[in-house]
Amino acid sequence: MPIHDQGYQRYLGSRGAIGQAWRVMTRAGVMSVVTKRVFIGMMLWAWVPFIVRAVQIYLSATFTLPAFLEPKGEMFREFLDQQGLFVFFMTIYVGAGLIANDRRANALQLYLSKPMTSAEYIAGKLAILFLFLISVTFVPAMILLLTQAVFAGNLTFIRNNLYLVPAITLYSVVLVLLASTTMLALSSMSKSSRFVAVMYAGLFFFTLALFNALRGITGSSAFAWIAPTAALQQLGDVIFRLEPRYQLSPALAVVSVVVLIAGSIVIMMRRVRGVEIVT
Amino acid sequence: MPEISQHLPVPEPPPSSERFAGPVVVADHLTVRYGTNAALKDVSAVFPSGAVGLLGPNGAGKSTLLKSLMGFLVPEKGSMKVLGLDVATSPLEIRERIGYMPESDSHIPGMNAVSFVAYCGQLSGLPPVDAMQRAHEVLYYVGLGEARYRNIETYSTGMKQRIKLAQAIVHDPDLLFLDEPTNGMDPKGRDEMLELIHDLAHRKNVNLILSSHLLPDVEFTCDHVVVMDKGTVATHGPIEALKGPHGRVYEMRIKGDQQRFIEVLKTAGYEVKDTDDDVLRVFIPGATDDSTKVLFTLAARERLQVRHLRPSIPTLEDVFAKAVGEV
Numbered sequence: 001m002p003i004h005d006q007g008y009q010r011y012l013g014s015r016g017a018i019g020q021a022w023r024v025m026t027r028a029g030v031m032s033v034v035t036k037r038v039f040i041g042m043m044l045w046a047w048v049p050f051i052v053r054a055v056q057i058y059l060s061a062t063f064t065l066p067a068f069l070e071p072k073g074e075m076f077r078e079f080l081d082q083q084g085l086f087v088f089f090m091t092i093y094v095g096a097g098l099i100a101n102d103r104r105a106n107a108l109q110l111y112l113s114k115p116m117t118s119a120e121y122i123a124g125k126l127a128i129l130f131l132f133l134i135s136v137t138f139v140p141a142m143i144l145l146l147t148q149a150v151f152a153g154n155l156t157f158i159r160n161n162l163y164l165v166p167a168i169t170l171y172s173v174v175l176v177l178l179a180s181t182t183m184l185a186l187s188s189m190s191k192s193s194r195f196v197a198v199m200y201a202g203l204f205f206f207t208l209a210l211f212n213a214l215r216g217i218t219g220s221s222a223f224a225w226i227a228p229t230a231a232l233q234q235l236g237d238v239i240f241r242l243e244p245r246y247q248l249s250p251a252l253a254v255v256s257v258v259v260l261i262a263g264s265i266v267i268m269m270r271r272v273r274g275v276e277i278v279t
Numbered sequence: 280m281p282e283i284s285q286h287l288p289v290p291e292p293p294p295s296s297e298r299f300a301g302p303v304v305v306a307d308h309l310t311v312r313y314g315t316n317a318a319l320k321d322v323s324a325v326f327p328s329g330a331v332g333l334l335g336p337n338g339a340g341k342s343t344l345l346k347s348l349m350g351f352l353v354p355e356k357g358s359m360k361v362l363g364l365d366v367a368t369s370p371l372e373i374r375e376r377i378g379y380m381p382e383s384d385s386h387i388p389g390m391n392a393v394s395f396v397a398y399c400g401q402l403s404g405l406p407p408v409d410a411m412q413r414a415h416e417v418l419y420y421v422g423l424g425e426a427r428y429r430n431i432e433t434y435s436t437g438m439k440q441r442i443k444l445a446q447a448i449v450h451d452p453d454l455l456f457l458d459e460p461t462n463g464m465d466p467k468g469r470d471e472m473l474e475l476i477h478d479l480a481h482r483k484n485v486n487l488i489l490s491s492h493l494l495p496d497v498e499f500t501c502d503h504v505v506v507m508d509k510g511t512v513a514t515h516g517p518i519e520a521l522k523g524p525h526g527r528v529y530e531m532r533i534k535g536d537q538q539r540f541i542e543v544l545k546t547a548g549y550e551v552k553d554t555d556d557d558v559l560r561v562f563i564p565g566a567t568d569d570s571t572k573v574l575f576t577l578a579a580r581e582r583l584q585v586r587h588l589r590p591s592i593p594t595l596e597d598v599f600a601k602a603v604g605e606v
Contacts, residue, residue, distance in 0.1 A: 008416065008417060008420040008448065008479070008483055009416065010451055010483070010484075011405070011409070011413060011450065011451035013405070013406070013409045014406065014409075015375070015403075015404035015405060015450075016404040016405070016406065017404075018371045018372070018375060018404070019371075020404070021401075021402045021404075024398070024401045024402055025402070028398055032389060097388075101388045101389075102387070102388070104388070105384075105385065105386050105387065105388045106381070106383050106384060106385035106386075107385060107386065107387045107388070109351070109379075109381050109383075109385055110379075110381070110385050110386075110387065110399065110446065111387075111402065112349075112351065112374075113349055113374060113377075113378075113379035113381075114374055114375075114399065114402040114403050115371040115372070115374045115375040115402075115403060115404060116371070116374070116402060117371065273351065274346065274349060274350075274351035275346050275351040275352060
């Protein structure tokens with residue numbers, strides 16, 4: 001019997017509604033990453049600071065500790081600052097190839113030949129990175145807050161620092177959104193994930209070096225908007241009701257972050273197409 | 280060329296699998312530009328249901344037309360309808376009902392064949408269980424059943440062509456766009472691919488548009504053809520009608536000044552094509568059985584020897600050559 005008589009039949013089953021393809025993408029993307037040993041190691045490493053802070057909270061709830069070890073609102077800000085390192089590495093590990101690998105394998109035309117818009121494709125890819133980055137920022141920070149209540153046996157700390165819930169949420173979302181959109185924009189511009197990783201690290205370090213150079217020359221930190229990380233730090237200080245560390249208007253810090261996110265989305269929308277036009 | 284008729288008869292498909300009835304594609308005064316270069320110039324064409332070949336040399340605008348129909352390219356002017364839906368307003372509804380096999384090597388990295396095809400099925404709206412089941416079915420259908428757990432990146436060119444076909448049909452589309460499906464395949468693989476395409480169109484009731492620059496591929500798999508050249512539609516219609524009984528083609532070889540004889544034939548009102556093998560293909564409009572006498576008479580008048588003369592069955596090549604002005 002010829003091969004074609006063995007298989008193909010018309011499909012008479014149900015079909016999902018249009019607009020759900022991004023979920024399929026996200027699920028597949030997440031599953032492809034979580035099975036990798038490097039990722040599991042990275043995730044465990046990213047949760048070490050959480051364990052350290054949890055021990056600190058436990059000790060402060062059980063014993064009398066020096067004042068600087070007592071949990072304060074600032075502790076959560078410091079914790080998220082520390083997690084920035086893991087956000088950096090995880091963004092590179094998970095995000096560099098998300099679009100670049102599809103471009104290398106000419107997969108964009110396959111994706112976009114399905115009932116899916118380029119915005120859905122971007123949303124599906126963003127959601128993968130977003131989920132992983134949230135799991136090393138927002139999730140441990142919120143669990144830490146709950147841990148404090150559990151070890152203290154009361155809600156006094158949370159009640160006295162109620163601003164921490166929206167502050168952790170907002171800062172985590174801004175941090176993760178900035179990292180994800182910037183990385184995906186770079187990923188959409190190349191077919192090599194290694195090149196994208198280098199570009200991302202370059203953007204991170206170059207802008208910071210430029211800002212520090214200008215700060216050294218002028219003696220003012222008002223140029224913090226040049227470096228996304230510095231602008232984000234400034235924004236974080238404002239969100240956590242701390243004294244801003246740079247002489248940069250919070251509004252300008254917001255503009256800097258929003259422009260970078262919006263610019264990244266525009267780049268992605270232009271680069272994610274079913275056909276590459278070279279004129 | 281593979282012989283389909285030798286295969287066992289296949290039962291009639293159930294009524295629910297009847298193909299879309301009307302024209303599957305209607306392009307109306309379509310112009311598409313890449314920068315200043317017009318890839319499609321005021322193209323108007325109707326693609327009936329069934330298997331339609333989109334034929335033309337490289338750069339004729341075939342792939343551009345397919346990509347425009349998918350909504351990848353926005354036309355400068357004109358409109359398109361696919362399966363009765365407007366491309367400009369309903370691109371997702373159209374993509375849900377079509378399958379696309381791109382010309383270039385394409386896959387989703389890091390997946391084996393069955394995961395890849397099932398994933399494509401899910402992206403097209405199939406539930407996960409159905410998508411996986413159909414992935415296995417279509418992989419067997421395209422001849423990759425034994426290799427379905429291998430990573431696609433280890434596949435040969437021929438296997439990659441088959442996997443592209445599998446992902447295009449996993450969700451059982453109403454219309455298939457096949458862009459140069461036999462590119463890079465060896466003769467055996469090419470024959471098998473053409474056999475699959477023929478089977479899809481003629482036994483599985485899938486409408487398809489086959490874009491190719493290879494005349495035999497289109498002639499074997501399709502019933503209708505749209506011939507494109509330099510961004511325009513040169514001719515279109517049922518292949519049999521285009522090859523039709525409007526005249527007769529003769530293959531002719533002569534001894535003597537061939538160029539002079541070609542001029543003589545053209546002056547006499549006949550169409551002549553000089554092939555690479557020094558064989559002239561002479562088209563005599565409205566020819567009768569004794570029209571060979573005319574050729575002998577003309578040759579004798581020019582003192583040329585006729586070394587070979589036989590009637591030839593008109594091929595799609597004749598239609599194509601005539602359409603693009605090579606005859």
